[in-house]
Amino acid sequence: MSLGKGNFQFFGGSKTLYELKQNMATIGQQLQKTEGELSQKAIDPTASMEDIQAAQKSRDDLKMRFDLIKEQHDQMEAEQKAKFAAKDNIQNIADPNEQVMKAKAELIKATIRQQPIPADVKQILGDRNNTGGEKLLPTTMSDQLLMEPLVKNPLRDISTFTNLMNLEVPKIAFQLDDDDFIADTETAKEMEVTGDVVKFGRNKFKVFAPVSETVLRGTNVNLVQSVERALESGLAAKEKKVAFTKSPKSDEEHMSFYQTGSTAIKVVEGANIYEAIVNALADLHEDYRENARIVMNYADYTKVVSFLNNGNSTYFAAPPETVWGKTVKFIDAATDPIVGDFSYSHFNYDLDVLFERDKNVRTGIEDFVLTAYVDHQIKLKSAFRIAKVIDTP
Structure with a gap:
């Protein structure tokens, strides 16, 4: 044959x-x-x-x-x-955004399944872990989660945010050879007591992003968006919580605008909320008043509008900035309005942002876990005032 x-x-x-x-x-x-x-x-x-x-x-x-x-x-x-x-192969994807999206999805899947992170995924996302032992969040994900989140804390528009390790910054951005150059006596007294440099600490917290098997097996876009939105929401909630709590955890007292004691922000009163904020702005030194912003909850603002309207609807249609001539940010956690130059409100995330996997034994759902270290320093208390209505007997 x-x-x-x-x-x-x-x-x-x-x-x-x-x-x-x-x-x-x-x-x-x-x-x-x-x-x-x-x-x-x-x-x-x-x-x-x-x-x-x-x-x-x-x-x-x-x-x-x-x-x-x-x-x-x-x-x-x-x-x-x-x-x-x-x-x-991720490397063969032409669209950079799609490439990053797939790399993020692969990192999340590998973490949940307790598998090694592929080398190409680390390369695309920016692996900054030279030892290979720790699970440091890649630079791309860290930057986007910590510095460019989709879910925003309103303070991010007015406060300072950084992502630096062992950060130390001066309280005032410039100095003169004359020791008496600071015109605001309250600022001068504060710096004499607390020094002219702020050192940021490391306050650990975790954010859990639940990932079901259905989402894990779904599209990369749905997986990444589901995890990132959960993490961003957690970060925003943590930032607002530490900044506005009146019952801070131990060692986190300095992060709250409402901290008490000798380092407390000065309280300025008024007969009503509108007047209290007017008085607080007037009480600020001109160096801070020019760049001042107002942070308050929306319920208080509606009281102000009702008071100013006095029978007409003029202020209901007007933007909040027209009431006091300053930008207003609404945060429900701000139980008393805070007035001041929020560039002196500084959040810093330490570089060592970790990721890992955990399982909720009660639901069977896997969690993508982010461990971060944050500190909020109010660099100058004298740059702020708390507006409060006079207590009447």
Whole structure:
């Protein structure tokens, strides 16, 4: 039987990988049957040598056919695998945004499944961990979560935010050779007591982003958005909580605008909220008043509008900035309005932002966990005032 190229078209040509698998199965079954017949003839004393040789030749022909089909099959399968691998390779994605999105998804999936993070994912997201032992959040994810979140804390529009390790900053951005250059006596007294440099600490907290198996198996976009929005919401909630709490945790007292004691922000009173804020602005030194902003809750603002309207609806249609001539930010946690130059409100995230995986045993849902270190320093208390309504007996 000739096995020349011309006679082998039945098994070759432009067949699909599936057809080649079918051909391999068919020839394999025939080969197995022929080998069995050959074994029987070999032990049969009545079988002639011609019969045995014919069985051997039939076996060899089928073996050669099987090997040729398998070679073609293996080559085609390898090409298809390479094509799929190239298509799935993050490095081959042309769109940079899509590339980052896929890299984020792969990092989240690998973390949840407790698998190693692929090297190309680390490269795209900016791996800053030289030891390979810790799970530091890559620079791309860290920057976008900490410094450019989709879910925003209104303070982010007016306060200072950084992402630096062991940060120390001067309280005032410039100095003169004259020690008495500070015109605001309250600022001068404060700096004499507390010094002219602020050192930021590390206050650890965790944010949990639940990830169901359905989301994990879904699209990269849905997975990344689901995790990032949960983390961003957690970060925003933490920032607002430490800045406006009146019951701070131990060692976090300095982060609240409402801290008490000798370092408390000065309280300025008025007969009503509107007057209290007017008085607070007037009480600020001009160095801070020019860049002052107002942070208050919306319920208090509606009281101010009702008071100013006095029977008409003029102020309901006007933007809040027209009431006091200053930008107003609404945060429900601001139980008493805070007035001041919020550039002296400074949040810093330490660089060592970690990620890991945890499982909620009660629900069975996996958590992508972010561990961050934040500090909020009010660099100058004298740059702020708390507006409060006079308590009436």
